[in-house]
Amino acid sequence: MPPYYLTTPIYYVNDAPHVGTAYTTVNADALARWHRLIGDDVFFVTGTDEHGAKIVEAAEAHGTSPQAWTDSTSARFVEAWKRLDISNDDFIRTTEPRHHAVVQEFLQRVYDNGFIELGLYTGLYCVSCEDYYTEEQLVDGKCPIHGRPVVQLQEENYFFRLSAFAQPLLDYYASHRDFVRPTTKRNEALGFIRGGLEDVSITRTSFRWGVPVPWDDGHVFYVWYDALINYLTVASYGSDPARFASLWGAAHHLIGKDILKFHCVWWPAMCMAAGIEPPAEIFVHGYLLMGGQKLGKTMIQAGVAGVGDDARRVRITDVSPLALADEFGVDPLRYHLLRDVPLGGDGDFSYEGIVSRYNADLANNLGNLVSRVATVVHSKCGGVGPAPDAASTLSDRVAEVLTASSEAWSRWAPHEALEATWKLIGAANAELEGTEPWKMPPGPEVDAVLGSALEVLRIVAVLVSPAMPGTAAEIWRRIGIEGDPSAARLPDDAAWGGYPGGVPVVKGEPLFPRRKG
RNA sequence: GGCGGCGUAGCUCAGUUGGUCAGAGCACACGGCUCAUAAUCGUGUUGUCGCGGGUUCGAGUCCCGCCGCCGCUACCA
16 A cells, blocks of 8 residues: 555644634545545644744733643644544644654754754844834834834844755756646745745744754744644654655645745755655645625634624634534535635635535435435335446446546545536436336336446445545445445445445435525 | 736636637526425527737637736745
């Protein structure tokens, strides 16, 4: 089994999980589940980023310690992903000892290799914010938040010699055409590199909530510099060389475009500086944008300033994925996130959009197919599912759809994989219309038609399991198959004729009750 | 300013190297069916493929210009 190591970004614990982070995580989860289906040895990881001045401030604001604060906020992510059926194999917190050890070992190597040096960071500093600003960020030369004059300040920091890696990065990009995808994002990264790289400060002395710099007690690493290294921590860098060697060559990062620079420029340079290969691939997705406004207050995060104020535009970061899961169901939410937004570009998230997709694809097509097949099996076959017809033309459609889905998943295109799968559902509905088994007398002919319909449902369940694992399992249960479609293996388990026949078919409530508004 | 991208049916979008490329889904209309969640199946309407030139036997598909929209242009998770 070839390894497939997939990561999400680790999420900053200053805030609760929102639909934007759920979007990234669900996409990664679906991809991980697909790779398990095709037999890869998947290692799928997510986690939380817990260091930095902002965490210290947040903890103080809540009257607690950074550790206690991050314990509680990190737990919210663990719970959210559990609720959304995220199948991560590990969960990394940057405050864990295993991570501190790897960060120190990794950066010590970079230091020993001569790519870290002491320097002076000079910047425009707002005393009220306790933060630096660039010229562009200032409003009339003053702090954009406090409107107070900023002062030129210097801080002694360690710098990573990013400037030394411009050419090595360009070379690497040239020899690894698919290092960053899609192409537009690759061009963006290349444009940034060609624009010239400056050294970056990677340590702070103004607070202690971070990973201590091993060669200088007074400093802790800047959050981004310890955060990226999580990808090595979970892969046993420095602790299990054999495991690391196996995993690292198969490392795939899924990220949002807001953190492109860190992942596509800093990170490969850091790897080079430490003497290891950059990851195999980085896929950059776009933003989920808020389309409509028709969200109930329960779907908006509690405690967000301005909630209920109609004048304020609802942002994606204000929307709670857990409330959406309560409203629509976990699988419909997952389906919408995967089906309605081509991964890579920006996309719209809207109440109208999710309802429309729910009714058209889930209630009308898939859910209704399950219902009508179950009903006719009960009226014509005594509730026992017959074996499929080996000569059914649907078997050809299955083969086509399997090919199209596989190809789409390999291109990080879940929406296309699902679109293809729905063509199979449509073909099954059309086949029923053409043969009208409900008009036939019980017998071999009816059995052949319904057996084939059940076989399509069996295979559809496998194909949709990366997107909707719960629904997939429920379909198998209803058509009388033991086990879990998520444990199926492709292509073998999509071979026509796998439905055993002679098993009980359950007539249940609608899988996805049609929604009115 | 520089670099990059986008603009195709009411909506969301597909359209490889120029020649059934004018498409899909949704929505809509009509017809069939009534097993099914007023679901399903079939058929069909809508487009000057942003605008203006050019290359070509032939261009959403290549070139030039223009209009409109957007992204990136470093230490913000």
